[in-house]
Each structure stands twice: as structure tokens, then as C-alpha cells.
Amino acid sequence: MLYADFKGYLNYTDTEYHTTILCDNRLYEMMPDDGSVVQLLTAKPEGYDSSAEMTEAIYEALKFAPGTYRSTYDISPDAESDTDFLDWLDVFGFRSDSKVEYEAPINTIIIPIESPGVSQYGIGNLWLPAGGGGSFFNCSTNIPYTGYTYVMAVGGMSCCNWVEYPYEPTHPKHFQWQFAIYPEGYVNRGIIDFGALTSEPGQLYVKRIASVSMECWQYTSGDLIGKWNVSIRLSKATNNITNLAGGPFDGAQLGPIHDTENPSTDEDDNSNKGGNGDGDNSSFPVTIPELPTRDMTSAGGVRIYTLDPSDILTLMSYLNSNAPGDAILKWWQNPIQAILSLHYLPYPLDIPSGATAESVKVLGIDTGVTAFPAKQFQTIHFGKYELKPDSKTYLDYSPYTKVSIYLPGIGIRELNTDDVMNQRIWVVYNCDNITGQFMAFVAVGDKEKDATVKYSFCGQVAAPFPLSQENWGNTFIAGATLAAGALAGGVAAAGKATAAAGEGSFISGAANAEAGKAAGAAIGKQALNIGSSANALSKPTITRSGTVSGTTSLFGVRQPYLIVERPNYLPYQSMAAVKGFPCGMCLKLSDLKGYSVIESVHLSGIPATEGEIEEIETLLKGGVIL
Amino acid sequence: MSFKCNLYTTLSERTALDKTMEPGGIELEGTLINSSNIINPSIHIYRSAETLASYNYMVIPNFNRRYFITDVQALTAETCIVSGHVDVLSTYKGAIRENTAVIARAENKWNLYLDDNLIKVSSIPKILTKQYFDGGYFTKNPGIALVVVGGNNQ
Secondary structure, X not given: OOOOOOOOOEEEXXXXXXXXXXXXOHHHHHOOOOOOEEEEEOOXXXXXXXXHHHHOOEEEEEOOOOOXXXXXXXXXXXXXXXXXOOOEEEEEEEOOOXXXXXXXXXXXEEEEOOOOOOOOOOOXXXXXXXXXXXXXXXXXXXOOOOOOOOEEEOOOEOOOOXXXXXXXXXXXXXXXXXXXXXXXXXXXXXXXXXXXXOOOOOOOOOOOOOOEXXXXXXXXXXXXXXXXXXXXXXXXXXXXXXXXXXXXXXXXXXXXXXXOOOOHHXXXXXXXXXXXXXXXXXXXXXXXXXXXXXXXXXXXXXXXXXXXXXXXXXXXXHHOOOOHHHHHHHHHHOHHHHEEEEEEEOOOOOOOOOOOXXXXXXXXXXEEEEEEEOOOEEEEEEEEEEEOOOOOOHHHOOOOOEEEEEEOOOEEEEEOHHHHOOEEEEEEEEEEOOOOEEEEEEEEOOOHHHOEEEEEEEEEOOEEOOEEEEEOHHHHHHHHHHHHHHHHOOOHHHHHHHHHHHXXXXXXXXXXXXXXXXXXXXXXXXXXXXXXXHHHHOOOEEEEEOOOOOHHHHOOOOOOEEEEEEEEEOXXXXXXXXXXXXXXXXXXXXXXXXXXXXXXXXXXXXXXXXXXHHHHHHHHHHOEEO | OEEEEEEEOEOOOOOEOOOOEOXXXXXXXXXXXOOOOOOOOXXXXXXXXXHHOOOOEEEEHHHOEEEEEEEEEEOOOOOEEEEEEEOXXXXXXXXXXXXXXXXXXXXXXXXXXXXXXXXXXXXXXXXXXXXOOOOOOOOOOOEEEEEEEOOOOO
């Protein structure tokens, strides 16, 4: 095995004396599996009196089943004690893949630390609450505990039922320590020594952390009062933790591990041959965008009102009124041209806070409608759905499982199962109430505001409302034209009468086509012929705004939903003992138990004949019970 | 040259590295017949076939090997030839376990997110419609928007 170039890290944060160290799962992968126990050491002797220096005296030893779980080790002081530095150690774990924490105290181990001056050895100080199930504590008895040096060693800890869960390298894995550091001013002396954390016999999997550094912040009442870096050096111990407490570590930092059986990785120059990628796997959160802060209504160019059906009736009455005064104004200004749209939207329009109902004027003409102004842009939050895996196997992902989403106003769209499986799926529409257009966002994440946009679709949900305006103004034009024609034809009396009638009409505002017809009837055949043309001219001009298409958005299902096509698999759980499950890892065979099939092996160290070696390899590849 | 043979009965799987021996094993003397070898030995044993019939496993300390008994052939009423084949897994189990290998399948270290064609899948899928999202929705009574150029102050 070769794990030469890894630079591990621990992120160490301290908020109100609670410190968290996060360790990336790559650490697991980079540690050797040569059976050794690895200690993470610092060289500080005891006797420091600040929490900062205390943290520099952390010993770590990691020995655990590979990368399956995340664990939290919480060392907290007793709030009522002013002498004890550490009162108890609380250990609990939770699976990182399910994001569900095991609730303490089910997997809680509490290890009390005695008062200063009392001899303290590991064994016998485990208090296991009910439900702890199979946990044990087998700390070495050789760790001294003298004076004010507090040594707490966790020599062994079963993984309780954690080991029953599969190793899942595709999931992020962290293990985490949380230390509560005694407040500034208290003497924080000693060494915290985490010994080997082991699982059940046969489950051990020892790896090495190449290098670790911690960055520490300390806050008091929210203020950052200290920040420092801590480097942790490495020690390679052979078995247990008997010689670590108290003394500084004087060993050299471990260099890259060279695998004599497979020397190519660190000895040959393979820098240009691939395989050395450091993979920037960080992901930038592309969240759902907020609405624009400026819109047409705020600029004053366009107003949008939210109407009731009764308002529409009032508006129509106005637009189709043949009252002479309205008719002339409409003929003159043609207000329907100023009405950009009248449409349905399948949701209530947002009204700005503090807005009051106002008279709707079109080109300065009061339509008689009173309505609330609305916003141009608004967001509709359709909420979330958490898509959970079914079998927790590869069958939960593509191409075996297919996921589609129905979006109102858009229809059904196919999603990449890998994007949304085991995620909270959020649907948000950003809508333009003027055009009815919208953009639908499908995002995944725990919270909507932090969710990452995976898909965006455009749609249009406005259902235009047919709008018309009768323009009687032309009728009056026709009447005036007829009157002028009669005058030109020398029919003075009739012409005067017609002109008077027409003038009177204009003056009185009685826009009446019958007036024009009456005038025409008085001027003889020629006039009648002219009147015939005028009749054609005088038909109301119908101006249409919008169309009757696009109403389908009103008829569709009104909420998003998912359609999930899942494989219908037969029970497989009992297959493990008979056929095993896929593994794919490179492991020492002693790490395996039960039925195992070896894919590839170069057998060595076996004092057997060639024929026997071949038979062993054949048997291993055919499946053996280890 | 004679040597010791320990005969046992085991009910363990043939492919198991650790085999459990049932009580009642016996230690006998035997001699290797001329044409056999230590991988597939055939051994003269002075016991009746009835006596040896219940054993299926033997250990020959002189050969440092463990064997499956493959045949018991009666030569006389009191003499048998016991044939065996070396149990390489049990014989070398310690050294085998020290080797590192790429593991295709395992009972205790696995990852079910790797493709596995041994899980049987029906050709009839489950097609599920999941419940609505838990937030807002389009309303049955639509909003009505009137869009006017120029605003209300003209």
C-alpha cells in the first residue's frame, strides 16, 4: 500500500469553549493497513495553563473500522465544578449517509474522570447507560495519572452496532471530536490521550494519518480572543498506548510509506501519467436567485392591478360604452391600446405592503374600476419533498431508478436520479405577473435558501382574458362626412339640417348612428348611395387584445409531484452469508470474516508448493470462508 | 517409514479456512504408498474400513499439512488405503490471511452501492407517484391581472 502524498487536515473550531475537530474521510483512505496503531502527537509537556496550550497536548490514535461512521467524542466540563478539568467523556456516533443521528444515550459511553489527585486508570471507569449494547472499555492500565496531569485514555471502544452498516465510500464521511475546554483563567493542564479506537475483533482496520494540523479559534462572549495553529506530529506505535502519556514525542514525523512490492507510485516519475489528481471536489452552492429589486411598476411606466370579476365587468362596461362622451374620448385616445394585457394567473397576486385600492385610470381616463396595485415579480414557494432511497443499494440510483417531476404550468420533466435521490427537493417559481412568464427552479438541499439549483425551466401561465372596445367615434365621423357631402351637393336645407344635426350631435355629445342615417335619408338618391357607404364605415371597430390560448395552465394539476420508477427487487439481505455483497476494496484478508470472493491477489509468504499456491488462488477467487 | 495420522470428522464447509473438528478423532500410524505424494497422499493404515468410514479429515504432522479424506479403500479386513487431498486453505490459513487482495465480494465488508447483478430484479417496476410538495400551489380561483401602460397618474 502506498499513501505517500496525502495531507490530511483537521478543522478545529472553538466556540464558547466547545471545540470541534473535523477530519475528512480521506484520512481513512490514506492510513496504512499494516496492523500498526498510529498516534497523533504533539511535543508539549504538561503544565500549560491556557486552553490553547492544552489543545496542543492532544494525543490521537485511530484504529477503527474503515470509514463507515462518523463519531463525536464530546468532552465537557462539569458546570458546577471548578476543579475538574474533564468530568466525563461522551461518545456517540451517527451515520453520515443517513444524516440521522443516533440519539444519546443509545450509543453513549460516558467515562467519568476522577478528581485531581486520585489515581486514575482506564479500566473500570466506563459507565454504560442502558441501551449501550455491547460497548466495552479496555484501556491500558499502564497509563499514569498523577498529580494534576489528567490522563484519559480510551483504549478500546466497540462500535456498538455501527459495524453492521456497510462501508459506503461514495458518501461523505467525517469523524469528529468535540472538546469542551475549560474557560480561560482555569488551569488546564494535562494530556488528553485518545488511544486506539477499535471495533470488534476481526473488524479492526488500521490506517495512518500522514499529517494533521489544527486551526483553533477561541471565543469569549462571541468575541474572537485567540487564534492559533497547531501542528500534530505522528508517531507510529506498535500496539497499545502504554508509553504515550506525559512525555513529549521525540520521534520523527513519518515519511511517505514505500511499498517494496509495488514501488511504482512513489519512486517512478508518474507525474504526467495520471493518477495523481488532487481532485477539487468542493462544490459552490448555486442557490435560487432572489427577485429583481427593480421592476416596471416601481419605475412608473406600467401599472398592474389585481382585479375581481366585478371589476372586469366594470372595465368592460366602460370600454364598450356608447355614451357619446366616453365614445369621443375613446375615439380620441383609444384607451384599449394602453391596456397591455388582461389575464388570469393561477395564483393570487402579491400586493405590496401598505398598498391601498385606487381608481384605475387608463391614459388619464377613469375607468370606474377600483383595484389594488400588484407587484410585477413574485415568488411562489411550492415547498419540498424528500426523496428517500428504497433499498439503499445501487438500485436506488440511475439508471435503475428513474425520477420525473410534474411542474404546474410546465408539465412533466425527467430528473437525473443521482441529483435528487436522498435529497430534499425544493420547487420555487419566480414569476413575472405582467407577462405571466416564470422560471421554475428545482433545487436540492436541506433548506430552501441554501439549496443548490439543479434544474430551471421556463413557462408561461397567463391565460389571456379577451378584451374588446367598441369605437363609436367612427360613426360620428361618418355622420360628419355625410353632412359635408350634402352641403357640397347643394341641398342646402337638407345639408343645413344635417349639419345642424351633426353639429348638435357633436355638441350634445349624442353619438348616435341613427342621426347620421336620418340625415342621409333626407338628401335623395345620391345621398342615399353615399349613406350606404357610410353605413359600412360606421360598423363598430373591434380592437382585440390578447388571445384565448394559454388557458391550459388553469386546468393542470396545481402542485408539483414526483413520479418515481423503482426496480422491483427480490429480498437480498440474506445473501451476504451465501454469496457476499460487492466490496471492491483492497484489504488484508485478516480483515475479512465469513464468505469472501477475492478478485485479485498476489500470494506471498506461503510455504506451499506451486501447485498448492495455484489451488489457493483458485479457491480464493471462487469464494472461501475466512 | 511410518508416521502419525490424526483422523477427524469435520462438518465445516470445504472452503472454510477454519474447520471445526468433531469430538472422537483418533491418532493412527500409516505409511505412504509408493506412488503417492504429499499433495494427494495414499496411506496404508492398519484399521478396518468400518473403523475409518466415519472420518473425512486428517492431519499429518510430518507433512505439515491437513487433508480432506477423499477415499478409503479396504485391502484386507484390517488394512485400508486412505487417500487424501491437501486442504490448502486450512493448512496455510495463517499465511493466507497475511496477504492483501482486492476483494470482489465479502460477507462483512461490502458496499451495496456497487453494481451487483446477483440481486434479482423483476421486470415489473414499481411506478410510484409521490405526494405533493408541502408548500404553496396554484389556486383554483385564479388571480386576474390588468396591465396598463402609463400608470395611474396620467
